[in-house]
Amino acid sequence: MPLIENGEIYKSLVSNHHQEDCTSSCYDCIRDYSNQNIHHLLDWRLGLDLARLSYDSNSKIDFTVSYWREYITNTIKNVLLKHKYIVEEVKDTLIGIDPFGENYCLVHPFWSAKKISKLIGSLPGHYKTISIFDISKLKN
Numbered sequence: 001m002p003l004i005e006n007g008e009i010y011k012s013l014v015s016n017h018h019q020e021d022c023t024s025s026c027y028d029c030i031r032d033y034s035n036q037n038i039h040h041l042l043d044w045r046l047g048l049d050l051a052r053l054s055y056d057s058n059s060k061i062d063f064t065v066s067y068w069r070e071y072i073t074n075t076i077k078n079v080l081l082k083h084k085y086i087v088e089e090v091k092d093t094l095i096g097i098d099p100f101g102e103n104y105c106l107v108h109p110f111w112s113a114k115k116i117s118k119l120i121g122s123l124p125g126h127y128k129t130i131s132i133f134d135i136s137k138l139k140n
């Protein structure tokens with residue numbers, strides 16, 4: 001099970017060395033010339049989430065997972081700040097106000113509509129969702 005926690009590929013993906021240099025995909029992990037046309041879509045964190053889900057359908061899919069936490073609270077938070085978002089860490093995700101004055105809540109692309117409406121419903125006021133998958137592309 002190389003893609004499951006403590007597996008060989010898992011360990012190399014989540015190594016500090018790789019996490020620091022690779023925000024979504026690189027030639028050391030899942031990029032190669034044969035998938036060149038989809039490089040912008042590749043994201044090893046989402047890949048590990050998929051692998052964990054296929055191994056165990058009850059796997060926890062959220063931003064408290066080790067390889068997401070630091071990425072969300074550092075990299076993504078900084079990307080949002082750089083793009084003039086107001087950012088707050090709430091309920092294990094990021095919420096705030098986008099540059100157009102709208103409230104947003106960061107969500108995971110695998111979360112169900114039910115989970116999202118429960119999360120949004122627990123926030124005061126009206127919030128739109130933005131997917132981590134889309135934010136990862138903002139920085140480029």
Ligand SMILES: [Zn+2]
Nearest residue numbers: 022025026029
């Ligand atoms: Zn990489």
